[in-house]
Amino acid sequence: MGRAFVYVVLGGGVAAGYAALEFARRGGYSRGELCIISEEAVAPYERPALSKGYLLPEDPSRLPKFHTCVGANDELLTTKWYKEQGIELVLGTRVISADVRRKTLLTATGETISYKTLIIATGARALKLEEFGISGSDAANICYLRNLEDADKLVNAMSSCSGGNAVVIGGGYIGMECAAALVTNKIKVTMVFPEKHCMGRLFTEKIAEYYESYYTSKGVTFTKGTVLTSFEKDSTGKVSFYSKLGVLCNSTLC
Known part of the structure; x- marks a missing residue:
């Protein structure tokens, strides 16, 4: 019963x-x-x-x-x-x-x-990288942000990665806000997204240029017009490199 x-x-x-x-x-x-x-x-x-x-x-x-x-x-x-x-x-x-x-x-x-x-009222869920065929997306230090559990994992990753590097995949609202949070937590950030500029569905090129300039002044690096293809994991199962358009980049994910 x-x-x-x-x-x-x-x-x-x-x-x-x-x-x-x-x-x-x-x-x-x-x-x-x-x-x-x-x-x-x-x-x-x-x-x-x-x-x-x-x-x-x-x-x-x-x-x-x-x-x-x-x-x-x-x-x-x-x-x-x-x-x-x-x-x-x-x-x-x-x-x-x-x-x-x-x-x-x-x-x-x-x-x-x-x-x-x-x-x-089940709502939506975060798309997983493996759904796009990106190899290595099961790495232990890849974080998503959809719910409280995700946020706790990200907070723990940031606290153990101060002074380190992080890659933010996506240049929309969540990507921009996470990049700002990572910088505030003293982590170097590279943003990777396929559009010509951040917030492509909302910002004009001129407005985006203003925000990208501000983020750059805070230490954020933008890699635009780029599609991520794969991750390389180290012996601990964490991301140590990521590939973009066939180029291997030395930048770790927190």
Whole structure:
């Protein structure tokens, strides 16, 4: 026998947090009838903080400061708030299948959770380098940034790599913000991206030139119009070189 709810929100990201706030405001449910199922171990939070204040070496932003719905200058939905509202958080739980006919969900632990109304709010995920056929992308010191676990790994990498080198792949929002955080943590940064300039989908060439000049003044090196092809790992399983357009570059990833 598993648990049963009237309303189930599948996914514990920003959408789930804001949905919970709407339920609480509008009512229409009783205590214990609504739950949020999340693979993460914490209540829904605002992800933008992960590439900003969370990466600072001094006075970093930490939970509960950026739980939803602080992004809308509204209530801070901490674990305590969910308990007070009678909303159950089913955290650290991965759903592996859904039977929409029987209205049941099966978790990785074998538990069946039934519902009457299902709200799917699973969001997106970070693309992995191996999906682009880049060899060596399973190296131990390659970091992504999508969730709290990713951010913690990056923070640990930066703390052990002060004075070292890092490569940031991508010249968009996350890439630019991570580069700034790495420099703030006293790490030398090379940014690699295929576009002609940073923030290609938003910035004009002139605006991009301003930001690239500012970043360069802080020690960031730009390698533009370049597609990464592979990584070379050392004996410890960490990246020691990366290849771009067939050129082997001596620059380590933190």
